[in-house]
Amino acid sequence: MHQDDSIDFQIAELIGKYLRDEITSEELIVLERWRSQDSRNLRLWQELNDKQYLAERLKAWPTDTQSAALWSKMHGRTNRARFQRRIWRIGAVAAVLLVAVLYAVRWYEFADTPNIVDRTAAEITQIGPNVTGGQATVASSAGVVLITDAGEQIALEGEQIHSYQLEKLALKWKGNHRSLHHTIKTAVANTYQVELSDGTNVWLNAASSLRYPVAFEGEERKVFLTGEAYFDVAKDADKPFTVITGKSYIRVLGTEFNVRSYPGEVEDRTSLFTGSVNVQRKSSGTLFALTPGYEAIVSDVQDISVRRMVASKVLAWKENLFIFENEPLGELMGELATWYGLTVHFEDPAAKAYRFTGRLKRYPTINTLLDLISETSKVTFRVNGDQIWINSVEKKD
């Protein structure tokens, strides 16, 4: 009577098997038929194959604590409801006798139930911390680390932990360490947002580090950057804000801009979104005042040059995307290599010139992207540890 064919449990099972890599070829056919049946199936299929989405949804999965609390809430009521129903039936037969019985049972019930509920609650609170404790151990190895001047290293994760840690540290060092600096380092494939003491917000891209004072003292606000970061600088006309990279000084009063300065790359790039900044090349001292919509390029071999920026491309990393527009594979792979912390080898140098256009998610590992690229082109990838070899298909065959 309760069977309902409209819920397709078999498909759920097959998708689960597919994701765990346990599916047979016959089952795959069934799955493919379902997938092509209508667009909603296809959409669901795509979502469930998107690791980012899955991970996000797994976070929404109810916890043991939540379901234990629900059970204990239900439990008391179930007992009571059962008693009441039983009483109702008896009552239909002998209503008069019932009154006495009802009082007796209710009395018993009220006297007894709180004890049961309390015991359940006590058990839950004991289970709770243990469960979370186990998860916390797994979580402690984060991709973002905060290093204090005293050499302490603290793993940073969610915003909450982060601000808590920073507050704790700031309190600890307050007063006697006026010029204390923190350094935040992101691992590959990790980004991090931090708010500095003046209210400036910094988004740090992967494999980057930002060194900044716990409190800005003196007449200038100075931070040191390796890698890439987007700055939303709090306005303070009396205290200019300076970003110092390997090649440039970038001075601002209050504005939004993106700085890219990875050690392995030949160019520093400062892209301005609002306000104004002065970019200075360290080695020659040349200064350039940038206007919004433009970016300044600083390299070791050439003086500052300025060009129009493509905002969506500059900000792609903040949106967790790679955006490529007619990009040669050589440069595209360079970008992937920086993000994932890999080294790229072109076995066929001609492959460097192949061009790609597309918007791709920054998947947690590079494999998905390599699959996508090789599907749409004539190149093959061989991955071994942190090394990638690229060959063109014709040459290999």
Added chain:
Amino acid sequence: MDDSQLVLQFKAGNEAAYKALFDRFNKRLLYVAEGIVYDRNLAEDIVQEVFWKLWDRRVHFNEVQSIRAFLYLSVKNACRNHYKHEKVIEKYRARQGEPIEDDVVLSKIIEAEVMESLYHAIEKLPTGCREVVHLRYFEGMSIQEVAEQLNISVNTVKTQKMRALRSLRLQLRTLSVGMALLIELLLMVK
């Protein structure tokens, strides 16, 4: 207790069997309900009521599959009833911009079933294994580096542990693709 016994016990009014069914299904139902009404408290109320209803009708069931279908369909109906509540409508519009349609709910149910199976697989991973693959996949280290890293971090630990870690390194090489996906998810979640 196998499934047919479980249902028999449940029909007979055994509370342990009822609890077992609750444990098996409550998370999926909460997940579906919350995914539709976007309100945790409301979702909990819905699931609670659905389980009461299940208890009331326990004599009608002969297998776990029909219990599962009953639970999901009851959640679906309860969500639709609650949906009439204005607050929920507002929340729903703000997030999705489309009314609750049957196939939206059905998609959600399939999703819940898939999540359940993934979640179980992840929970089964040994913790030591997680540690190694964390360095491998999350920190982007090579197997060599992972081994080195672990050597450094366990310097003070007894040789026994070192051996255990070495065997984990071997384990890492034989990870299947499916396993790798689970680990990736695990790392993204926590």
